[in-house]
Amino acid sequence: RKRVRVHHLREMKERGHRWAMLTAYDMYTAATFDEAGIPVLLVGDSASNNVYGNDTTLPVTVDELLPLVRAVTRSAQHALVLADLPFGSYEASPDQCFHTAVRFVKEAGAHAVKIEGGDEITPHVELLARSGIPVMAHIGFTPQREHTLGGYRVQGRGEAAAALIATARELETAGAFALLLEMIPGELATQITRAVAIPTVGIGAGNGCDAQVLVWQDMAGLRTGRLPRFVKQYADLHATLVQAARDYAADVEAGTFPGPEHTF
Numbered sequence: 273r274k275r276v277r278v279h280h281l282r283e284m285k286e287r288g289h290r291w292a293m294l295t296a297y298d299m300y301t302a303a304t305f306d307e308a309g310i311p312v313l314l315v316g317d318s319a320s321n322n323v324y325g326n327d328t329t330l331p332v333t334v335d336e337l338l339p340l341v342r343a344v345t346r347s348a349q350h351a352l353v354l355a356d357l358p359f360g361s362y363e364a365s366p367d368q369c370f371h372t373a374v375r376f377v378k379e380a381g382a383h384a385v386k387i388e389g390g391d392e393i394t395p396h397v398e399l400l401a402r403s404g405i406p407v408m409a410h411i412g413f414t415p416q417r418e419h420t421l422g423g424y425r426v427q428g429r430g431e432a433a434a435a436l437i438a439t440a441r442e443l444e445t446a447g448a449f450a451l452l453l454e455m456i457p458g459e460l461a462t463q464i465t466r467a468v469a470i471p472t473v474g475i476g477a478g479n480g481c482d483a484q485v486l487v488w489q490d491m492a493g494l495r496t497g498r499l500p501r502f503v504k505q506y507a508d509l510h511a512t513l514v515q516a517a518r519d520y521a522a523d524v525e526a527g528t529f530p531g532p533e534h535t536f
């Protein structure tokens with residue numbers, strides 16, 4: 273298998289072939305999901321929560337994300353590796369956005385970047401696309417703006433729906449290779465997906481999108497506690513690892529590990 277390119281994603285949309293995206297933040301997750309055939313791996317700013325232990329995505333920095341992107345690009349042989357630009361690293365101007373994106377490409381080997389926003393990021397998308405950096409635009413609920421959006425709330429309800437469709441079209445025209453739709457009504461996501469020729473990737477956006485994304489620790493059950501409604505858990509890694517750690521500790525305490533077969 274060859275490296276996944278943005279044109280492959282567009283062709284999959286034309287063929288009506290849905291695909292799955294996952295986050296990855298390190299070597300083993302990248303290599304494992306790549307082996308599973310996941311075509312796009314997102315090094316999300318969700319690393320803020322899921323790697324660095326913050327409550328939100330706001331604190332994570334470019335310097336904290338770059339090494340994670342580097343690890344994923346080194347480890348994924350086929351997947352397209354998408355780097356999330358963190359809060360504060362791109363919004364001020366297309367110029368700022370360009371320079372941050374270039375760092376992810378040059379220093380970490382990213383194949384594409386993702387930025388959050390609405391029609392105000394159109395010039396940013398335009399500059400990246402013209403400069404040879406594929407860009408995914410993340411619209412709907414944008415976690416980096418939770419303080420202005422008033423917390424985790426479904427976007428695009430009522431009168432806001434038409435505006436979001438217009439924004440999606442504008443970002444497509446600006447040159448985005450795909451749109452990420454987060455926490456919008458399923459019906460609106462279906463309309464946006466039909467309104468644009470580029471792929472849509474949904475999270476909390478229903479079943480009408482071209483692709484779906486989940487944070488891997490949510491998908492694999494490493495995260496505990498109350499999960500968002502849009503998460504489906506496909507494994508219980510938390511229980512598996514707690515049990516493994518307990519079994520190991522018990523063996524050590526009982527003097528049954530290491531055994532002769534582990535001893536030189």
Ligand code: KIV
Binds near residue numbers: 315317318
């Ligand atoms: O950072 C992230 O994990 C995201 C999600 C929408 C998958 O942007």
Ligand code: NA
Binds near residue numbers: 316317318329356
């Ligand atoms: Na993100």
